[in-house]
Amino acid sequence: MTALPILVLNAGSSSIKFAIFAASSSDQSQLASGIIEGIASAGQGRCRLLDADGNTLQDETADIPDSADGLARIVRLLADHPELPRPAAIGHRMVCSSPEITENQRVTPELLATLEHYVNFAPLHTPPALYILRHTLAAYPHVPSFIALDSWFHRDLPPTSRSLPIPQHFAALGIHRYGAHGLSYESIVDQLAPHLPQRLIVAHLGNGSSITAIRNGRSLDTSMGLTPTGGLISATRTGDIDPGVLLFLLRQLASSAPATLDAANALERIVNRESGLLGVSELSNDMRTLRSAIADGHAAARLAVDLFTTSIRRFIGAYIAQLGGLDMLVFTGGIGQHDSATRAEVCRGLDALGLVLDPARNSAHDPTRISADHSPVTVRTLAPAEERIIVRHVLRLLA
Numbered sequence: 001m002t003a004l005p006i007l008v009l010n011a012g013s014s015s016i017k018f019a020i021f022a023a024s025s026s027d028q029s030q031l032a033s034g035i036i037e038g039i040a041s042a043g044q045g046r047c048r049l050l051d052a053d054g055n056t057l058q059d060e061t062a063d064i065p066d067s068a069d070g071l072a073r074i075v076r077l078l079a080d081h082p083e084l085p086r087p088a089a090i091g092h093r094m095v096c097s098s099p100e101i102t103e104n105q106r107v108t109p110e111l112l113a114t115l116e117h118y119v120n121f122a123p124l125h126t127p128p129a130l131y132i133l134r135h136t137l138a139a140y141p142h143v144p145s146f147i148a149l150d151s152w153f154h155r156d157l158p159p160t161s162r163s164l165p166i167p168q169h170f171a172a173l174g175i176h177r178y179g180a181h182g183l184s185y186e187s188i189v190d191q192l193a194p195h196l197p198q199r200l201i202v203a204h205l206g207n208g209s210s211i212t213a214i215r216n217g218r219s220l221d222t223s224m225g226l227t228p229t230g231g232l233i234s235a236t237r238t239g240d241i242d243p244g245v246l247l248f249l250l251r252q253l254a255s256s257a258p259a260t261l262d263a264a265n266a267l268e269r270i271v272n273r274e275s276g277l278l279g280v281s282e283l284s285n286d287m288r289t290l291r292s293a294i295a296d297g298h299a300a301a302r303l304a305v306d307l308f309t310t311s312i313r314r315f316i317g318a319y320i321a322q323l324g325g326l327d328m329l330v331f332t333g334g335i336g337q338h339d340s341a342t343r344a345e346v347c348r349g350l351d352a353l354g355l356v357l358d359p360a361r362n363s364a365h366d367p368t369r370i371s372a373d374h375s376p377v378t379v380r381t382l383a384p385a386e387e388r389i390i391v392r393h394v395l396r397l398l399a
Contacts, residue, residue, distance in 0.1 A: 003027070006394050007078075007087035008387045009071075011132040012125070014039045016070045019387045020084060025399075028391045032057065032084055034077065036070040045070075049077045057081060067128055068135045075139050087143055089398060090136055091390040093183060094129055094147040095228060096122035099174025102155050104393045107133055107145040115147075121178065121227055124272055146397050148390040153182030154212075154219045161221040179222035181210045181333075184384035188330055189217050191382055197327035201319050203312060204384070205342065206333035207235045207285070211312060213319035221322055223315055229272055232315065233308045235285035238275040240311075246271070280304035287335050287342065309345040316346070320353055328378045329355060337381050343370065347379065355379055 003022040010017040019033035030052055038045035045064030049057040058077060064070050078084050092107070098118035105111065112133060119126045136145055154177070162177050181204045188202050200214040209232040212222040223231025223240075233239040250267055257263040270279075278285035281304035283293055293301035320326045335342055340363045347355045354376035362370040371379035 003029070004088045004395070004398070005031075005085035006391050007090045008093075008390045009074075009090060009132060009136065010093040010386070011067065011129045014041065016067065016074065016132060017387075018074050020078065020087060021387070021391045022085070023391045023395055025395060028388050030387070032078075032081070033387075034058075034074070036064060036073055039064045039067055039070050047073050047077065049081070067131050071132055071135050071139060087140065089394050090140060090143055090145045091394040092129065092133055092136070092145060092147050093150065093386065093390060095125035095150045095180055096178055101149070102152070104146065104148050104152055104397060106397060107137065107147060111147070118174075122180070123227070123268060125228065144398070146394050148183060148393045150180045150182040151178040153186045154179030154222050157219055157221065164225065175226055177222070177225045178227075179210070179212070179219065180208070180224045180228045181212070182219070183386040183389050184332060185212050185214065185219065187385040187389045188332060188382055189214065190389065191385065192328075192330075193217075197378070199323040199325055199327045200330065201316060201323070201326060201328075202330045202332060203316075203336055203346070204333040205232075205312070205331065205336035205339075208237070209234045209308075209312075209333065209335070211315045211319070213323055215323060221319060233311045234276045236273050236276045236278045238271045238279075241271070277304045277308060280307060287339055291339070291341060305342070305345070309342060312346045313350065316350065316355075317353065326354060326377050328380065331379075331381045332384050337383055340367075343379075343381075353377070 003024045006021045006023045008019045008021070015035060015037040017035050020031050022029045022031055032049060032051055034049040036047050043063045045062045047062060048059045051057050064073065094115070098114055098121065100114055101111065112130065115126065115130055133145065157177060157179070164171065164176055166175060184204050185202050189196060196217055198216055201211065202214060203211045208228055210222060210224045211232060213220040225231065229237050231239050246267065249270060250263055253263045253266045257266050276285065277287070277290060281290055281301045283298065283301055284290055290301040290305055294305065316329065331337065331343055343362055344357060347357050356372045356375035357370055357379060358372040361367050367381055369378065369380045371377065
């Protein structure tokens with residue numbers, strides 16, 4: 001099969017990551033990658049393009065008023081480098097699907113309309129992704145676009161993991177556990193093959209954090225629920241929380257926002273944008289900043305990080321019980337890969353469950369295996385390769 005140039009786009013609320021591949025069924029070679037960041041940040045924008053070896057091809061600051069301008073800059077960046085091919089297909093990461101959309105597929109007007117209807121299933125992620133989808137179709141009108149769903153990896157969760165304890169007439173509306181970070185988990189499973197452990201837990205720790213129990217390469221349970229707000233504490237999200245707390249907050253908000261929708265929107269801001277590491281520390285949602293503050297004796301930063309690592313330990317213990325034991329724990333994501341202190345704090349006290357870290361390995365630069373030789377459970381770090389997984393899905397769908 002002749003290699004096809006495939007562009008991958010990963011839209012966030014203030015950034016767009018992108019990469020272009022020369023891809024065939026047997027090989028997916030990355031030709032270039034980059035990021036547009038600081039969108040709508042009043043002159044704080046930045047455009048970067050790197051070659052396959054990570055060398056900078058272009059790096060400039062700019063005022064990027066919106067995502068449409070960011071996408072236009074990606075189109076120009078690629079066109080300005082004639083050694084890079086024009087894409088023959090485009091793959092888009094989509095965090096969450098809908099009750100009617102469970103498969104990766106080609107983008108159509110009908111698909112866009114359905115996704116628009118379910119934006120509240122992922123309120124931080126779906127609106128910017130849809131915005132970029134629409135502008136991509138305008139920028140490349142004759143190039144097919146495809147969505148790769150983060151929820152696809154979790155599509156066949158067992159009923160006890162998938163179902164939520166709510167009245168069935170609400171469940172019939174599509175309210176159940178969808179999960180997220182599936183492209184990351186799929187990439188970890190792919191990298192571990194052909195020696196994939198039977199009982200695996202992967203912790204994707206970053207600005208958004210989740211954890212998944214995987215048996216024989218398939219998702220058994222995952223921490224995020226209907227939306228990415230559930231599960232682990234994240235940078236600005238509550239994670240799992242007593243529903244009574246939400247009812248209490250809603251009643252408090254109702255006094256200043258008597259309209260139901262206004263109160264719901266205010267509650268959404270609290271649980272998605274003002275809580276988590278940021279809300280507890282009242283300082284930052286960035287783990288690096290919090291670690292620095294902890295070194296200076298900042299008590300609230302210490303509490304925020306302790307809540308974060310404790311929530312991860314709780315899920316690890318629960319998932320070991322569901323899996324009936326554990327063969328391997330993998331840390332991935334920005335925090336999971338690069339913060340040795342978080343890894344050590346998560347695993348502290350889990351010796352009885354078979355997780356024993358080697359402190360020297362854990363603190364090494366860019367470690368892989370970080371467990372001790374005598375540890376019954378292998379603990380390691382791996383970088384996610386979501387873009388490569390998206391390319392494979394695009395190739396499959398094109399075929």
